[in-house]
Amino acid sequence: MKHFMIKQFNGLDYATTQRLHSLGLQVGSEILAVRFYPFHGPVIIQADHQRIGIRYQVFQQLTGGDAS
Template sequence: MVRRLHRLGIRSGSRLTVVRQYPFHGPIIIQVDQQRIALRYAVFQVLIGGR
C-alpha cells in the first residue's frame, strides 16, 4: 500500500484535501498536487492516523 501511495504522489508530509466523502464508509476523493485520487475508507483512515 505504501508503494502504491508513493507512486501516486502521496508522501509523508503531503498536503491532502478531501474533495468528496461518500456516506456509509464509501470511497474518499482527495486532492494532492492538482490530481484527484479515490481511496477506500480504510486506506484513508490509515493515512490520517485514525487506526
C-alpha cells in the first residue's frame, strides 16, 4: 500500500469529477493505493475509511502520473 495525494481533476469528464467529489475526494486529499490490478486494470484506493475502485487512467490523472 502506498500513499498518494490528489493533485488535480483536470482531464476528467464532468460526471467522473462530480462522483469523486461526492465521495469526498478533493485536491489535496490523501489517498492510499490498496491494490493495482495488472495490465493497467482498476486501482483500489482508500480515502476516509472507504475503498473505491477507479480506472487506472483516472488514478493517473488524479495523482499527476505518479502511479506505482
